[in-house]
Amino acid sequence: MSDAEKRLQVKRSCTRWLSGHGESTMRERLAGLMAMPESEGYPDVYGSGDPVALLERRVAELLGKPAARFVVKGVIAQQAALRTWSDASRIHTVALHPLSHIDSDELGAFERLHPLRAVRLDGGRGFGVAELEAVGEPLGVVTVELPLRNAGFALPDWDDLVAVSHWCRGHGVPLHFDGARLWESAPYYGRPLDEIADLADSLYVSFYKGLNGLAGCALVGSEDFLARATPWLTRHGANVYANYPYALSAIDGLNRYLPRMAAYRDRAESLAHAIAQVRGAGVTTPRTNGFRVFLPGSPDALAGAHLRLAERTGTWLFNRGATTDVPGLTAVEVQVGEATEAIPDDEAARLVADLLDSAEGDR
């Protein structure tokens, strides 16, 4: 058994988890989907039919856009979006943040599969109009990830986001939102989803992060945009034969978790505050339900200590961490969900302190 498999096994043997919505067996998830009224009818055929159409209508309505299309994987939806916009303008440059998922986690797919080139804008934990102004070359499309997960779930201030949108419209450059965690971002802005989505010409929203779906996402925009994106979706392999398990689980997620996103964000604030009191620990300021925790020790040492803690307490705090720019400091993530409710702030802080003591004992 690999280390990763061992960790996953222990994680699933726990009874409490600091992040997420808990662990379910396949049978439990399938039973949940079966119990939904939306599972009564016949399967979609290549995405045509309910419950996919139902999900698409609901997402389009929530985001105030004319149309939404279910896509099995965000990598597909976003490449189709970038290619569609850049083909329309005949300008094959994509402005993005170098920490964005598209640029850092997909093996350069958009540059390797399409005649696209990145223009990397780095204003620290995001970019704004100043960085766009400084580019000095034509841009085919601008994309903003909300929140920028690899920068500790960073969200731009509302005024800065509006300014980027205005800049793009003023310069005739399409703006695409990578909204993998858009559902989780709205509470920070205190604005409805459609007001946020209105700033962009197209969006991708994910169903399997905060919404706890099985997989999949939606590509959202005008009817014309989606019609032009469709051949690229096809070429990428988006036309999966039956999509209903994913669509059902996404509808369930919209019913169950979307209304709780503001509460999850509030909980992230108090939880981050409590963990920040632990000697040696630091946190990013949560703007969504997610934040980063910085802990002394190497990822290996912390993972080893954490595994023992999880076996001893039945509580899973963090997945394996990553090194940071600061030597000897590791970053782990918290993403508040339903499971987090079972662990009070003070207990979470005590467990983190316990973890650090144990990790220190290893040295």
Add this chain to the structure above:
Amino acid sequence: MSDAEKRLQVKRSCTRWLSGHGESTMRERLAGLMAMPESEGYPDVYGSGDPVALLERRVAELLGKPAARFVVKGVIAQQAALRTWSDASRIHTVALHPLSHIDSDELGAFERLHPLRAVRLDGGRGFGVAELEAVGEPLGVVTVELPLRNAGFALPDWDDLVAVSHWCRGHGVPLHFDGARLWESAPYYGRPLDEIADLADSLYVSFYKGLNGLAGCALVGSEDFLARATPWLTRHGANVYANYPYALSAIDGLNRYLPRMAAYRDRAESLAHAIAQVRGAGVTTPRTNGFRVFLPGSPDALAGAHLRLAERTGTWLFNRGATTDVPGLTAVEVQVGEATEAIPDDEAARLVADLLDSAEGDR
């Protein structure tokens, strides 16, 4: 409601179907997956874990290859295969039949997303060594679709297939099988799957045709080949978060339908023979469970008459047909499955005659 939606509604209101394994509601399918012993554990994470690993091991073993990788969509698996082989040889040409699915049904994806160019070999309903010899330029990869569906489910003779394999090995050109219906092809050759697969360096096999899975396929070959294909699978968006509903349904399909493929092929022979006796009807000679039926009339006229027949008899014979090279003759498909068993040959022939009478009445 569109014509296609209306047809699907009537199809699902029928009680008998000449092709396929019958129509199930979402809830029925989900209940079937839940009842499988393989649904007891926890979900895979990005394809890692059972039942995906179980399925991959079983497919690799059936095909006698070192490794298999579940992929949500064949379009993804096959482009990754073609790119991997052509990158290895630095020769970016793909030899294929112009009727192959890759060339005719995917909007030229492999040429639009990759620096690949087709070399189209047309030897009628397939191609052989003669066509390969005639190319006169270096080939990066040769791909053969088994059976060639758009040519009426045509299968090459065994000796011709062996000769193509030997030619490829002798010339150092990788051979890839598009085995969307490989499960259905083995009975014609009267050889085990691994003996057929041994002719190719890599294969794609589908889970949602004869096996009746929800969706998905496997890419099969050496460990090294799959390792080199993995970055391309990732860039195409193959890393779906949870794959178990598809994997479960594929395992169920291997259990339930793979052992019946020879019987389905035999049935296709007797059924095609019976339908060929109907005045005006013609058939292709079945080599798999599938064959084409040629009927006088336009696709529109036949679809209209067929819809009335289906409503009247509760029996669904054919999906909408396509025009042929012969004016006034339409081609429809039959693919024998579990549902076909409920309709005896002579009754199928009577229903086809009934359909032609009714369509003629429309003129």
